[in-house]
Amino acid sequence: MDEYDIAVAGGGPVGCFVTEQLASKGRHVAVFEEHRTIGEPVHCAGLVTQRVFDITKCSQIGLVQNKIYGAHIHSPAGATLTIGGETVHGLVINRKRFDETLFQNAHSAGVSLFTGYKVVSAKKQENHITLTIQKDEQTLTVRCNILIGADGPYSSIRKIFGFPHPIEMLQGIGAELSDTALDPRFVHIFVGRIVAPGFFAWIIPTNVHGTTARIGLCIGKQSNHPLQHYFTALLQQPLLQGTNVMKRFGGVIPLGPLKKTVDDHVMLVGDAAAQVKPTSGGGIYPGLFCAAQCAIVAEESLQKQQFDVQFLKHYHRKWTKEIGRELFLGMRFRKMFTSLTDEQLVKYLEKLNNQKTIDVINTHGDIDYPSRLALPLIRTSPSLLSLAPAMLKRTKK
Numbered sequence: 465m466d467e468y469d470i471a472v473a474g475g476g477p478v479g480c481f482v483t484e485q486l487a488s489k490g491r492h493v494a495v496f497e498e499h500r501t502i503g504e505p506v507h508c509a510g511l512v513t514q515r516v517f518d519i520t521k522c523s524q525i526g527l528v529q530n531k532i533y534g535a536h537i538h539s540p541a542g543a544t545l546t547i548g549g550e551t552v553h554g555l556v557i558n559r560k561r562f563d564e565t566l567f568q569n570a571h572s573a574g575v576s577l578f579t580g581y582k583v584v585s586a587k588k589q590e591n592h593i594t595l596t597i598q599k600d601e602q603t604l605t606v607r608c609n610i611l612i613g614a615d616g617p618y619s620s621i622r623k624i625f626g627f628p629h630p631i632e633m634l635q636g637i638g639a640e641l642s643d644t645a646l647d648p649r650f651v652h653i654f655v656g657r658i659v660a661p662g663f664f665a666w667i668i669p670t671n672v673h674g675t676t677a678r679i680g681l682c683i684g685k686q687s688n689h690p691l692q693h694y695f696t697a698l699l700q701q702p703l704l705q706g707t708n709v710m711k712r713f714g715g716v717i718p719l720g721p722l723k724k725t726v727d728d729h730v731m732l733v734g735d736a737a738a739q740v741k742p743t744s745g746g747g748i749y750p751g752l753f754c755a756a757q758c759a760i761v762a763e764e765s766l767q768k769q770q771f772d773v774q775f776l777k778h779y780h781r782k783w784t785k786e787i788g789r790e791l792f793l794g795m796r797f798r799k800m801f802t803s804l805t806d807e808q809l810v811k812y813l814e815k816l817n818n819q820k821t822i823d824v825i826n827t828h829g830d831i832d833y834p835s836r837l838a839l840p841l842i843r844t845s846p847s848l849l850s851l852a853p854a855m856l857k858r859t860k861k
């Protein structure tokens with residue numbers, strides 16, 4: 465039986481990054497990824513911020529396809545609110561290459577990487593965890609001191625150890641398009657119940673000429689039609705006339721960060737812990753941020769040989785203190801957003817559509833920390849306070 469200090473279920477960006485951090489401290493670490501090819505299938509629009517590169521120390525070369533300066537937000541009434549335009553707010557990445565790079569970095573740090581290996585069960589035993597792993601017809605058994613569940617939105621580790629579930633699972637669909645004629649510096653966001661009930665639709669230019677794009681949308685549980693219905697409608701947008709669908713993708717986004725992310729010998733991170741921004745569905749930055757915290761606490765735990773839930777709780781406290789507030793506030797904002805009718809949405813977007821407010825958005829807006837915009841925005845447009853009661857109500861669970 466193979467033995468490791470740490471075993472990680474899931475070779476996505478978060479799983480690879482957390483193991484790289486631990487292996488670079490000399491720990492004996494393994495990642496088990498069920499797919500044979502890293503980074504596939506892609507379930508992502510690939511819009512991130514510079515912080516993702518700051519955390520991972522990856523070079524942008526070969527990974528960043530385009531830089532985003534601003535957004536055109538289209539209201540259900542057809543009006544457009546344009547924000548940004550002066551500085552870079554987002555980076556469009558080649559997600560497959562990004563995952564491959566983190567995998568390579570983990571490999572270089574000494575991580576044992578197993579692709580085509582699915583974790584099928586896990587059991588706590590005296591002072592360790594035993595994992596059962598399936599590779600084709602073969603079954604392997606592995607022992608570790610700590611098991612990290614970085615196995616994505618449908619995490620098996622989360623289920624096996626009885627962790628709470630995310631509050632919501634958004635259904636997403638998307639495609640890579642060619643033959644677009646877009647301003648490469650701007651993304652387009654479409655909101656409203658007809659376009660993408662419970663979330664939004666997007667068009668993201670993926671090259672500096674604006675001739676290719678990644679489009680998509682997510683819907684919440686209150687939608688009247690299947691995803692494909694909304695996707696077909698998105699393709700009818702005048703902006704997308706004459707374009708070609710090259711490749712489709714889909715996926716789910718877990719929302720509502722878990723109130724419990726550790727147990728004896730077990731830690732959850734990334735989508736497995738629903739560490740995702742509820743306002744944008746972006747999970748790469750918060751997942752990597754939490755992975756760094758997870759690696760610090762796992763390392764301390766190995767140094768002290770303390771693997772109990774009380775010790776591992778340091779990780780839960782760390783990530784909730786640093787970024788959890790932003791994610792929990794995001795859920796409150798989401799609750800308010802999903803309660804708005806299209807008429808109300810139109811009204812609020814109209815309120816925002818004046819130069820003074822747009823200047824505030826441009827100064828304080830931050831894709832990773834949208835709550836930082838709330839106070840400056842309310843100071844400028846006090847009438848937006850009418851949104852507050854819905855936000856202040858606690859999100860259940």
Ligand SMILES: Cc1cc2nc3c(=O)[nH]c(=O)nc-3n(C[C@H](O)[C@H](O)[C@H](O)COP(=O)(O)OP(=O)(O)OC[C@H]3O[C@@H](n4cnc5c(N)ncnc54)[C@H](O)[C@@H]3O)c2cc1C
Pocket residue numbers: 473474475476477478479496497498499507508509510511512581582583584614615616617619620636637638680714715716717733734735736740745746747748749751
């Ligand atoms: C439509 C859509 C668009 C998105 N757009 C963006 C965006 O623009 N920006 C952004 O920041 N985020 C975006 N996200 C979210 C982002 O893709 C995720 O937050 C991110 O992939 C989370 O990384 P992860 O490593 O935690 O999980 P994942 O990337 O899901 O990786 C988990 C890995 O675990 C493996 N696995 C699962 N079960 C097992 C098992 N039992 N054994 C072994 N391996 C297992 C899976 O195969 C997978 O490779 C989007 C998501 C969707 C669905």
